[in-house]
Each structure stands twice: as structure tokens, then as C-alpha cells.
Amino acid sequence: MKSAFELRHQISNTSRELHARGWVANHDGNVSHRLPRGAGFLITPTAISKRDTKAEGLAAVSLAGEPTGRQKPPSEVQLHVGAYRARAEVMAVIHAHPPEASAFALAGRSLGPIAMPEVVVSLGAELPLVPLLLPKDPSSAAQVEEALRYADAALLSGNGVITAGVDLEQALLRMELVEHYAKILSRALALGSPVRPLSDDALAKLLDMRAKAGLVVRPQGAPAAAKPKATGALRSIVTEEVRRALGGKS
Numbered sequence: 663m664k665s666a667f668e669l670r671h672q673i674s675n676t677s678r679e680l681h682a683r684g685w686v687a688n689h690d691g692n693v694s695h696r697l698p699r700g701a702g703f704l705i706t707p708t709a710i711s712k713r714d715t716k717a718e719g720l721a722a723v724s725l726a727g728e729p730t731g732r733q734k735p736p737s738e739v740q741l742h743v744g745a746y747r748a749r750a751e752v753m754a755v756i757h758a759h760p761p762e763a764s765a766f767a768l769a770g771r772s773l774g775p776i777a778m779p780e781v782v783v784s785l786g787a788e789l790p791l792v793p794l795l796l797p798k799d800p801s802s803a804a805q806v807e808e809a810l811r812y813a814d815a816a817l818l819s820g821n822g823v824i825t826a827g828v829d830l831e832q833a834l835l836r837m838e839l840v841e842h843y844a845k846i847l848s849r850a851l852a853l854g855s856p857v858r859p860l861s862d863d864a865l866a867k868l869l870d871m872r873a874k875a876g877l878v879v880r881p882q883g884a885p886a887a888a889k890p891k892a893t894g895a896l897r898s899i900v901t902e903e904v905r906r907a908l909g910g911k912s
Contacts, residue, residue, distance in 0.1 A: 663698045663753075670704060670717035676756065676830045677706055677715035685758040685837070686712045691822070694742045695754045695830060700725070705742060707733040727803070737797035741818075744806030745826045749879055752810070754830040759822035760841035762848055767791070767817040773844060775865075777857050781843050782868040783875065785814050785836065794819040812879055815840050 664672070677693050680686045691712055694705035702724040706715050722731035725746060727739040738757060745755040766773055774788030790809040795802045795818065806824060809816040815825040815836050823840050827833035850857050860868070872878055 669695045670720055672830050674715045674717040677712040680758050681713040685760040691758040692736045693756050705735050708736045740802035741806050744803035745810050747807045748810040752826040754827050754833045756833045756837055757824045762844035763841045764822045766844055768820050770819055775859055777859055779868050783872045790816040792816050792818050
């Protein structure tokens, strides 16, 4: 893992990138990364524009979200706590308000089941839609933990998008892909014809590709699969993703 010094600069750079892309405004959004040796995580502080985030001005918190330094964490710190609880490999978390995806979240509309092959391979068969969570809501961590147990990204009702990754670059790319797909889906829906879902067979093949690429996720504490093949434990995960994407049909 990178040093705390390097992580601070990566977080501040990612924060400025979010602002430059128009995915945050005012004091919106937050960016975090785990610290080495289980020492909690660094997160962008409260009441600071992501455009003005400084490497030396980040808040340090425990894995429970409690401050361990001088800077005050944002009111949405528990969103990040939930993401880190969900899966051991999650090292970085981004919460932002990219306009197209946030519009779906504001309307309470899911982006899934995902109908584009590339998005399925990168993000899975669906993107969970988390119920509305107000700042400092005590249920925030549990709600996000549940949503990200088998997902890399989720819509937050009325509150944008959250993505998780093994590093900040991956979390940012996942945010980019969610927003890109939301744009495409919005334009497709505007044409008036229903979006055709992928067939069962196509979904299974795409999720098999996702598994072979090592992208299938597993919850915190779950046993690791021996190899990224769509057999055994991974096959059951793929089957479950297909079942959920089809509305519970098997």
C-alpha cells in the first residue's frame, strides 16, 4: 500500500478531478482511502469544496468513522464506513453527484438490469438503488454495506452515486462508467421504445467473463475462491447475479 503521504495527494487530486468534471458542486461529495495497517481511513473534510481540497487538510478517522485527527469528517462519513465493511478488498470509496446518474437516483429509478455487455463485465448485472439516507442517518453504514456486498457501485436515492475500488483510479473509473451508462440509458428511454434486456444466456456468458477477469466481488469474511473461474463458489455468485437481475426468476 502507498504511504499516507502519497494517499493524501491522491485523494486531493481525485477530489479536484470530481469538481473539474462537474460531478460535485459547493461542498458536495467525499473521497476516502484506507490507511496502511488497518489504521482507519483518510477522507475529505466537511465544508470544503472538492476544488479546494488540500492533501494536508484531510480528516483521519477510525474504521468506525470516529475522528482521530484535528480535521472534522463529513456528515456522510458512514457511507464510507459501510463500503469498507462490505468487502476486505475495498481500499477506496468515492461519493459524488454526476448529473445523469444522480437524476435516476433522484427519481428513484434503478439503472438495472444492465443491458450493455461492457457494463455488465465491468460492474455486474445490476446497480443497487439504496433508499434515501439523510446526513448522519444511523442506518447509512448498514444500508451501504448491504448494497456493496456484491456490487462495485450503487445509486443513492436523492443523493447521487457511491463507488468502491481497490484504489482511487478504479473507483473513479467506475463512477465514470456509471455516469456514461446513465447518459446512454436516458437517451435510449427518450426514444420511446423499451430497452431490451440481455438474455439469460448472454448474462451468464458476460458474468463468466467478469469472473475470469477476477472482478466478481465477495463480502467481508467470505472464503476466497481458488481461481477466478465460473465454477463452484464463483458459479453460485454468477447464478445469483443472473437470478436477481431477472427479478428473482431462476
